[in-house]
Amino acid sequence: MKKLIKLGVAALTLSMAANIASAEGKLSIYHWFEYIPQELLDKFSAQYGVEVTMDTFDSNEAMLASLKAGKMGSYDVAVPGDYMVEIMAGDGMLDTFTKAEMPNHGNIMDQWVNVGFDMGRKSSIPYQWGSTSFSVNRDDYKGDINTLAIVFDPPAELQGKINVLDSQGELLALASMYLGIPQCTTDRDQLKALNELLQNAKPHWASFGSDIAKDVLVSGDASVGMIWSGFSAKAREEGANVEYAFPKEGYVVWMDNVVLLKDAPNRDNALKFMNFLLEPENAAAVTNYAAYTAGVKGTEPHLSDAVANSPESNPPASPVGEFVQACSQEVQTVYDTIWTNLKK
Amino acid sequence: MANLPKTTSKGSAKTYDGLGIPLILPAWIIIGFFLVIPVAMMLVYSFLTKEFRGGVIWEFSIGAYDQFFFYRGLFGDSPPTIEWTYIGIFWRSIWQAGLATFFCLLIGFPTAWFIATRTGPNKTIWLFLITIPYWVNLLIRTISMKFLIRDNGPLNEFFLSLGLISEPLHIINTNFAVQLGLFYSYLPFMVLPIYAAVERYNFALSEAAADLYASQTVTLTQVILPTVKPGIIAGCILVFVPSLGAFLAPDLLGGAKNFMIGSLIEEQFKGAAGNWPFGAAASMILLSLVLIVLTFYARSQTKDQI
Numbered sequence: 292m293k294k295l296i297k298l299g300v301a302a303l304t305l306s307m308a309a310n311i312a313s314a315e316g317k318l319s320i321y322h323w324f325e326y327i328p329q330e331l332l333d334k335f336s337a338q339y340g341v342e343v344t345m346d347t348f349d350s351n352e353a354m355l356a357s358l359k360a361g362k363m364g365s366y367d368v369a370v371p372g373d374y375m376v377e378i379m380a381g382d383g384m385l386d387t388f389t390k391a392e393m394p395n396h397g398n399i400m401d402q403w404v405n406v407g408f409d410m411g412r413k414s415s416i417p418y419q420w421g422s423t424s425f426s427v428n429r430d431d432y433k434g435d436i437n438t439l440a441i442v443f444d445p446p447a448e449l450q451g452k453i454n455v456l457d458s459q460g461e462l463l464a465l466a467s468m469y470l471g472i473p474q475c476t477t478d479r480d481q482l483k484a485l486n487e488l489l490q491n492a493k494p495h496w497a498s499f500g501s502d503i504a505k506d507v508l509v510s511g512d513a514s515v516g517m518i519w520s521g522f523s524a525k526a527r528e529e530g531a532n533v534e535y536a537f538p539k540e541g542y543v544v545w546m547d548n549v550v551l552l553k554d555a556p557n558r559d560n561a562l563k564f565m566n567f568l569l570e571p572e573n574a575a576a577v578t579n580y581a582a583y584t585a586g587v588k589g590t591e592p593h594l595s596d597a598v599a600n601s602p603e604s605n606p607p608a609s610p611v612g613e614f615v616q617a618c619s620q621e622v623q624t625v626y627d628t629i630w631t632n633l634k635k
Numbered sequence: 636m637a638n639l640p641k642t643t644s645k646g647s648a649k650t651y652d653g654l655g656i657p658l659i660l661p662a663w664i665i666i667g668f669f670l671v672i673p674v675a676m677m678l679v680y681s682f683l684t685k686e687f688r689g690g691v692i693w694e695f696s697i698g699a700y701d702q703f704f705f706y707r708g709l710f711g712d713s714p715p716t717i718e719w720t721y722i723g724i725f726w727r728s729i730w731q732a733g734l735a736t737f738f739c740l741l742i743g744f745p746t747a748w749f750i751a752t753r754t755g756p757n758k759t760i761w762l763f764l765i766t767i768p769y770w771v772n773l774l775i776r777t778i779s780m781k782f783l784i785r786d787n788g789p790l791n792e793f794f795l796s797l798g799l800i801s802e803p804l805h806i807i808n809t810n811f812a813v814q815l816g817l818f819y820s821y822l823p824f825m826v827l828p829i830y831a832a833v834e835r836y837n838f839a840l841s842e843a844a845a846d847l848y849a850s851q852t853v854t855l856t857q858v859i860l861p862t863v864k865p866g867i868i869a870g871c872i873l874v875f876v877p878s879l880g881a882f883l884a885p886d887l888l889g890g891a892k893n894f895m896i897g898s899l900i901e902e903q904f905k906g907a908a909g910n911w912p913f914g915a916a917a918s919m920i921l922l923s924l925v926l927i928v929l930t931f932y933a934r935s936q937t938k939d940q941i
Contacts (some may be wrong), residue, residue, distance in 0.1 A: 350690075353905040359689045378688060457891055459907040479710060486709060498808045498890025512785055512807065572845075620687045627908040628709055634894045634902075635720045 299401060315630045318560040320345040321354060321362075321369040323547070324418075324502065328580040335567050337508035341560050349489045350458060350503055351375040364554040367561035373546045374460070374617040377408040382429040385414040386551045392562050393635040394413050395569035402545070403586040407614075417586025419577060420546035421604070422612050422619050423461045431514035439514055439538045443492045450495040452514035456501040457558050459630050460615045462489075462517070468541035468613070470541035475618035482622075493633060510531050526580075528597070535603045537610070544612030546586065557593035674922070683917035689909035692817030699916035721899070721917070724925025725924075728896040731810070732878035735817035736825075739874045740867065743825030747866075750826070751833035764828070766824050777816055777883050784812060784888075808890030823841055824873035868932055876925055 316339070324347040332343050334598060348354040351372050358369070361386065371379055379385050388395045396412065404418045427436045434451055443466060445453060454545065455462055455534040466488055467474050497513055507513040516533075518526070523535040536542075542550040549568060555561050565575055574585035575593030584604050591599070606612065649803030660795050681699050684692040692695040706718035768776060784806040791803040806812050836859065860867070861924040891898065896917070903914025 301835065350905070352907045352909065356689045356905050356909060379929055454890075481856075482709065493892070498892060500886075510785065511787055588769065623687070623907070625709060627910070628711075630906075630908070631720060631894075634883075634892065635724060 315558050316341045316560045321366040321368045362557045367555040367557050367615050368549050370547050373408050373614050378629035386553045395566045398569045398587050400586050415548035415550045418547040419583035421583035423538050423543035425517040426513045426523040426535045429532045429534050436536045439540045439611045443469050444495045445577050447493050454495045454498045454513040455517040457501045464543050464615045468571050474616045475622045516580045524601045524603040537606050637762045645699040677918050681919050683912050685910050685912045691911050699912040706895050730874050735878045736871050736875045738818045739825035745825045747829035751830050776888050783793045811890040813884050817878045821874040825870040828869040829866045832863035
């Protein structure tokens with residue numbers, strides 16, 4: 292026992308010494324769960340002598356709530372999705388940087404520079420982009436899967452075997468596409484139809500869950516899972532015989548972005564980190580880990596074959612995916628009522 | 636009961652009177668700081684105006700309570716009717732928590748009785764065994780339960796191999812699974828207080844009852860239960876109150892398909908709704924319910940002492 296304590300003390304002293312050596316600066320990241328390889332954080336840490344800490348969240352809304360509840364000023368960077376960048380910018384939660392402060396700014400792919408949520412990329416850089424649709428276990432269902440009816444009006448053999456993401460924005464966007472109505476519609480009949488569609492679909496769903504979305508497919512608990520493209524690719528890698536659908540009615544595309552937060556305690560290190568992520572090699576490391584697609588030029592040579600050729604990352608030419616829109620307060624209030632109705 | 640002479644003298648606790656304040660001060664400070672202030676904040680927030688996408692506007696409003704009790708249609712402009720949605724969610728939680736309490740009592744009481752009536756080191760061993768599940772985090776235990784009861788999990792495979800069932804029992808993502816999770820999580824909270832009460836029970840009372848020709852049933856209902864009642868009530872509160880706010884079991888075992896009080900409140904702060912005043916109001920209503928239950932308990936306790 293005494294030996295054990297001595298060993299523990301020695302280890303503690305050593306690790307503290309290591310910390311002191313590297314504590315030239317700090318960086319505090321607020322990130323999605325399971326979205327960045329530890330090796331990449333270690334690499335940044337070693338390269339710049341910065342001590343990195345990271346907290347994680349599981350939805351854009353949860354991140355916003357946490358930041359609003361007093362966490363502003365404790366993180367340097369966060370990783371919101373497209374529409375959330377716009378919301379955060381509107382609330383004055385983002386800082387801006389100049390191109391001079393971000394030497395790798397030119398590495399951003401042209402189509403991702405002038406995006407609606409941050410024209411000219413003044414407070415954000417692309418992290419990864421992908422799509423949200425659903426995957427079907429091909430052992431359980433052999434029919435055509437490229438229709439949203441699989442989720443909202445499922446064939447008998449799939450009923451009760453469906454997991455949907457616990458994500459209001461994406462689910463209501465897909466439901467709107469299935470009905471052929473615009474997102475954030477203000478038309479009352481369309482909103483009623485949306486409410487009805489979800490009410491009728493719910494009895495066919497086994498569960499709501501985002502962090503379990505991959506596991507239920509791998510374990511076979513669900514035959515259909517609404518899921519993010521990369522998560523589906525990972526499920527496939529882990530042995531589930533799933534196929535990712537690009538439904539004919541449309542699907543959701545999204546882009547996650549690293550943003551510079553206002554009142555960042557380590558602004559310089561935050562910029563270093565963002566610039567670091569714009570290196571093709573590092574962006575590719577994230578892609579290889581998360582199985583989405585980087586928004587950075589020149590990642591191809593660094594990509595693993597499995598990721599580069601994954602069906603999830605190579606959507607057909609049509610239909611094209613749509614970003615989830617941030618609704619006006621008036622419509623969002625109705626959306627919230629529909630959501631509460633759905634889960635009451 | 637009250638007229639029985641005390642069998643042992645415990646001396647007087649008054650010896651320690653002078654130490655009172657220093658002993659209780661740390662607990663008071665912690666509770667004051669981490670309980671009273673946050674609850675007061677929630678109370679204030681519940682009467683403020685909601686800010687779009689989370690946060691509050693500092694303007695007085697009873698909108699949150701109005702939303703809880705009155706329904707004005709999908710678009711908020713129909714004449715108000717009683718809103719059953721949230722009452723329904725509260726009712727579901729109370730029902731599940733009540734059921735869990737009942738099952739815990741059913742299993743917990745005999746268990747506690749068994750442990751309290753062991754002699755020597757056996758008692759310690761049994762008590763020790765009761766605490767073992769607490770060495771593992773609740774989240775881990777809930778997830779393991781999920782693995783056990785899934786359609787192609789070990790439980791179903793076991794029953795199938797015995798030929799008891801011909802196709803897998805569908806347990807996961809049902810209310811039954813939630814109940815199982817609540818019951819399992821809080822069972823020890825029922826056993827321990829009842830154990831403490833039975834442990835103090837003077838078995839001479841049972842003998843006396845038997846001498847007076849009381850049947851076993853009468854002895855149980857007229858002598859034992861009234862004596863250990865404080866332990867039973869404490870156990871029931873310790874199971875009921877946390878079950879009421881539980882969100883792990885509904886989320887992981889129930890498939891998060893239906894809001895429970897805990898998840899409804901969480902959604903107001905973390906979800907797209909971002910309706911903080913409403914979340915605060917729902918918390919206040921929950922707190923009031925719990926306070927009512929506790930008041931009844933306190934009353935029944937004081938009555939016993941008269």
